[in-house]
Amino acid sequence: MTFNLNNIIRKNVSTLKPYSSARDEYVATGANMVFLDANENPNNNGVNRYPDPHQRSLKSAIADIKGVSQKQILLGNGSDEVLDLLFRAFCEPGKDHVITLPPTYGMYGVLANINAVENRQLPLTPEFQPNLEAIEKAQSSSSKLLFICSPNNPTGNLFNQAKIEWILANFNGLVVIDEAYIDFADIPSWVTRLQEFPNLVVIQTLSKAYGMAAVRLGLCFASEAIVNVLKKIKPPYNVNELTQQRALTGILDQQTVQEQIGELVRQRTALANQLKGISFIRKIYPSEANFILIKVDDADLRYRQLMENGIVVRNRSTQTLCENTLRLTVGTTQENKKLVNVLTNIMKDG
Numbered sequence: 001m002t003f004n005l006n007n008i009i010r011k012n013v014s015t016l017k018p019y020s021s022a023r024d025e026y027v028a029t030g031a032n033m034v035f036l037d038a039n040e041n042p043n044n045n046g047v048n049r050y051p052d053p054h055q056r057s058l059k060s061a062i063a064d065i066k067g068v069s070q071k072q073i074l075l076g077n078g079s080d081e082v083l084d085l086l087f088r089a090f091c092e093p094g095k096d097h098v099i100t101l102p103p104t105y106g107m108y109g110v111l112a113n114i115n116a117v118e119n120r121q122l123p124l125t126p127e128f129q130p131n132l133e134a135i136e137k138a139q140s141s142s143s144k145l146l147f148i149c150s151p152n153n154p155t156g157n158l159f160n161q162a163k164i165e166w167i168l169a170n171f172n173g174l175v176v177i178d179e180a181y182i183d184f185a186d187i188p189s190w191v192t193r194l195q196e197f198p199n200l201v202v203i204q205t206l207s208k209a210y211g212m213a214a215v216r217l218g219l220c221f222a223s224e225a226i227v228n229v230l231k232k233i234k235p236p237y238n239v240n241e242l243t244q245q246r247a248l249t250g251i252l253d254q255q256t257v258q259e260q261i262g263e264l265v266r267q268r269t270a271l272a273n274q275l276k277g278i279s280f281i282r283k284i285y286p287s288e289a290n291f292i293l294i295k296v297d298d299a300d301l302r303y304r305q306l307m308e309n310g311i312v313v314r315n316r317s318t319q320t321l322c323e324n325t326l327r328l329t330v331g332t333t334q335e336n337k338k339l340v341n342v343l344t345n346i347m348k349d350g
C-alpha cells in the first residue's frame, strides 16, 4: 500500500491560503532596517517586537542536536498544540476517526472530543503491546491518525520495534509516535527513521527530560510535506519570544541535560529496587521513562495515605488494564527517600 498525503488532508486545509503576518513578508536586507510594518510599540524593552514566526535560531539548534533538517521540524506551544494541529489538519469532524491504544496519554482522547472526531480505542495486550489484529480490523479509509506513545504513559514500557514497523507499513493514515519520554529510554528516537516512513510523525517535548515544563515547547518531526501542511494552519506567533530564548539556552546546555537524564535513570533503578521491600506493592512494572507504575492492594487507600503524608502521586486505576495502579514520578534523591520512608511507615502501621 502506498501512502499518499493528499488523500488524508482535509479539503478546507489543502485549499487554504494561510495568514501572512507582517514579519513573514520582510526579508532581512541590512542591519539598519526600520520596522514600521507591524504596529508594534517602537520602544525597546526586549519584548516589544513580534517573535520570529519561523523560530529560525531555535530550529537550527534543534536540527543539529536531532540530526534532521530544519524543514522537518514544527514547533508548538507544548506538545498539546502540535497534537491539536494534527487533528485540525487531517480529521474531518463527524466523519473521520483516530485510533488510540489505551491505557495511554489522556490528551489524545480529549483532543478527539474537542475536535468532534471519533476515537477508536483498541486496548493494548496484557503485556502492554499494540494489538495488531485489532488495528487491522478497525482501520478504514477514514482512519487518519494512530497514536503510539513509546515509552508509554502510564505503563512506562517501550513498544516492540517490529510491531511499530508493521503499523507504519500497514496503517493508511499518519502514525504519530509520542516520544515525551524517549530521552530516558535505551533506544534511539524514531526521528532517525523519518526518511523510511512517509507517514511517520514524531512528537517530543521540553517538559520532561529537558526540565522546561513551564516553557511550553512541543516538537514535531515529520517529512517536509507534512510539516508544510501543519505550518499552514498554525497560529503565526504560537511560540513566544521568551519561550524561544529560554528553550534555546536550555537545549544548548546539553551537558546539564545529559547529566540529569543519567541521574534520573539511576534513581529510577534505585527506587524500583527499594519498592520491592513494600509488601502491599504487588507489582512494579519495568520502566523506560522517568516514572514507575506500581500495582498495589488498594490504590484509593494507598493514594490517600500518601497524600496525608505530603506526597502526591497519580492514581491510574480507572484506566484500561490499570486496576489498583499508582504512577510515581522519579524525583530527587531526597524526594525518593521520603517516598520510600513514608511507604515503609504505612506498611508497618498495617
Ligand SMILES: *Cc1c(COP(=O)(O)O)cnc(C)c1O
Residues within 6 Å of the ligand: 077, 078, 079, 080, 081, 105, 149, 153, 178, 180, 204, 205, 206, 207, 208, 213, 217, 218
Ligand atoms: C507529559 C507528556 C507530554 C508533554 O506535553 P507538553 O504539552 O509538551 O507539556 C506529551 N505526551 C505525553 C505522553 C506526556 O506524558
